[in-house]
Structures are given as structure tokens and as C-alpha cells.
Amino acid sequence: MKSHPASLLAEVRTFRQNHPDVRYVDLIALDIPGHFYGKRYPIEMLEKVAAGSPLKLPQNAVLLGAQGGLFKISDYCFNDGDPDANRRLVPGTLKPVSWESQPLGQMLITSDGTEAPIEFEPREVLAKVLERLHHKGIHPVVAFELEFYLFDKKLDNGLPQFARDPLSDDADDQPNLHIERLSRFSEVLDDMAQTAKDQGIDITVITAEIGPGQFEINFGHLDDGLRAADWAALFCRSTRGVALKHGYRASFMAKPYLQYPGSGMHVHVSLYDGAGNNLLAAHQQQPLRHAVAGCLELLPHCMPIFSPNHNAFRRLGGTVNAATRASWGFEDRDACVRIPESDPRNLRIEHRLASADANPYLVLAAILIGMEHGLEAKYEPIAPLNEDRSSGTDFPLDMLDAVRAMQHQAVLRDKLGAEFVDVYCENKRQDHLAFQQEINAREYRWFL
The missing domain is CATH 3.10.20.70 (Glutamine synthetase, N-terminal domain)
Incomplete structure (x- = not known):
């Protein structure tokens, strides 16, 4: 405003x-x-x-x-x-x-x-989506969760090195999700959290994640979608700066290690009417099912937003909680769209597909138009993973295929804006082609 x-x-x-x-x-x-x-x-x-x-x-x-x-x-x-x-x-x-x-x-x-x-500014794209929803009497409440890795400040021939444990000066070797890692790295993590709060960001839960030097920080729920995306963007900036000050390198790169889990951007979204009633919980949660169906239908066409670069596609599949098909489920972290257990007041979806380095304004815009489309079309979703572990629909796993799937999708062109879709797809296509214009050492080893 x-x-x-x-x-x-x-x-x-x-x-x-x-x-x-x-x-x-x-x-x-x-x-x-x-x-x-x-x-x-x-x-x-x-x-x-x-x-x-x-x-x-x-x-x-x-x-x-x-x-x-x-x-x-x-x-x-x-x-x-x-x-x-x-x-x-x-x-x-x-x-x-x-x-x-x-x-x-x-x-x-x-x-x-x-x-x-x-028209193609990310914050403006989200602002238009939110304005349209508000005119329809739909008021989203949003919370982001961001995963990131800490590395040693110095690279080794351009490759990242594990974060050094401050107590032992060895590489971080704490077990998965171990609370001790939070203690070992408390100085830099506390500074990150306090700096974020100084920026006006509501930091809540801090978790030691599965990868070495990997952490997740959750933000509070907001009834202002623009501000929620602002928080995610500003947090990335401040976290990188604080890490360097402490002798580390913080990265939101989607897949820095092939053998360890990638970093995701998880987004919790619930929808309320003007009186504060949760729209997803009405009529035995039928609107929730419609919103899920809409998200899953558009998901394959939004992959350039959820996986915005070559590395981000590496995150999909092969490791913990990273899907390779559009799926949903109750309390199921293998699903792209997870329904966390909650009371009707707090019923929401958790969209788990986006990589941590995706644009938060565009990720939220894509999720919201999926939910909006589902509420309008009133489709029934495919079976949840809880009922059928093979349930799901394919989505592109390569940037050029993803761009082709996005550019001419009618709902996206209507709800995100045709000019934005054209500009965004061409930007991603050319960025990907530019990235390919280098022969790496492996190609010479294999094919010279």
C-alpha cells in the first residue's frame, strides 16, 4: 500500500x-x-x-x-x-x-x-495477485520457511568447504537434526536471528537440518503477503552478510552437495474471508481439496519459478523430502503440497517444492493463483500419497522443457500477466543457454 x-x-x-x-x-x-x-x-x-x-x-x-x-x-x-x-x-x-x-x-x-x-517486476506481480484476491474477499495468511547451508568462508579451488565447528575447528560432523549443532554455531545463528529481528522480521523456530552445516529458519505468519515475501528476501541478504562477518559463507543455493539434501523454500498459506473465517475449512474442507487440485494442475507449468536455475533442478528427487512428481498428502513431507495437522482455524497448505534461491514474490504469486484457480474450477485432486504412494503427475525436470510448459499456459498468462510470463520465460531460457556456454573439466576427461 x-x-x-x-x-x-x-x-x-x-x-x-x-x-x-x-x-x-x-x-x-x-x-x-x-x-x-x-x-x-x-x-x-x-x-x-x-x-x-x-x-x-x-x-x-x-x-x-x-x-x-x-x-x-x-x-x-x-x-x-x-x-x-x-x-x-x-x-x-x-x-x-x-x-x-x-x-x-x-x-x-x-x-x-x-x-x-x-509489469514484470516480481513485487508488482505479487501485488496484483493479492489485490485481485482481496477484491474477491479472499485474504491469505502466509509464512515462509527457508533452508540454507553454512560453508567455510574460503573456497577450495572454487568448491565449497564444510563449515568449521567452532569448538573443534573440524568440519561440522554433528548428527542429522542434532540440537548440539545449534549450540556449536550459536554465535553466528544468534547474530543472524537478531539481525533479522532488527530488520523487522519475525524469526520463530531455528532447526539444524540434515546436511552438514545446514539450517532452517521459520518466520511468523502474516496477513500481508507482500510483507511476508519482503521478509524472505531481506532475510537472505542479512544472513549472507552476517555469515561473512563471522568467517562463514551462507548460501541458499538449491543443491550445493549431490550427496546431501538440497535447500528448500517452504510456504504455508491459509485463506480467510473478511470475517476471519478459514475458507479452506468450510463444507467439510472441500475448498481445501479444490485449492490443492488447482496447485497441482498449475505446478508443472510453474517450474521455472519454483526451480529458477540449472542447479535447482538437481534438488528434485534422489534425496529426502524432494519430490519428482506433483503430489499432495496429509502430514507427508514427500509431497509437493503437504497438509499439516491443525485445527480448522489454522488449516493450511504447505507448498514444499520451491528451492531456497527462488524469488519469494513469484513463488507466493504462483501458489496463490494455483489455489485461486482450484477454488474457481472446483476440481477434485488426485489421490493423496497417504492413500497411494505412486500418486502424482509429472512435471518438467529441465529448464528448457519447463519454459515451454510455462509460456503458453492460459491460466498463468491470465492471472500472472501475459507480459510477465513472456519476459520471465525468455529471461530464464537465455540465462540457461548462457550457463551452458562453457565446457567443464569432466567433458574433457570423458570426450577429449
């Missing part, structure tokens, strides 16, 4: 009063691959922006590839003059940055809520 300049100005002035040593603020937004771009503003200029001065950045910054390259997508980038587009400050996101060597602030910016939003 767009904020009045008076309240933004008050936010900036309060920040300056509380943090007089901060001279610059990073104004940041998430691009299509899920990286932050933006500008570093003197705090005095930020006050002018908050008071109503224009804030403009190149429109095509949103289109950058994973390595920052520009791709020819329609007339964008090369035949459009690379125009600027208006951005606005996101209220409530001006926070101190504690992981840099010098005092600094950061604040989210976005094109949604401006006079001419960028």
Missing part, C-alpha cells in the same frame, strides 16, 4: 535521529533472478525522496540475468532506449545494516503503487 509522504518523512527523520552515524542508505529491490539491485543514497537525499521528490531507476534493471547480463527480450534493453521507471519507498522497511564495516541503512523500493508499475 502506498504511504503518505508525511508518514514516510517521519520514518526517515526518526531513523536519522536514532542512527545519527548513518550517512548512506541502500535503496534496494529484487530482480527476476532474485538478486537485489538499487542505489546508495545520501541520507539527506532520502529525506527529499520521502517528501515527494521523484525516485527513478532503469526499468530494465529488473531484467538482468543471474550474472547481471542483459538479454534481448522483445524490445526491452536494446530497442527501447533503456528508460527510467518510477519507484517508491516501501514504508516500514528503513532499517540499519549491522553487518557492514561502516554504519549504513537500507530500504526497499518498488514500482508497485506508482502511476506506471513495471
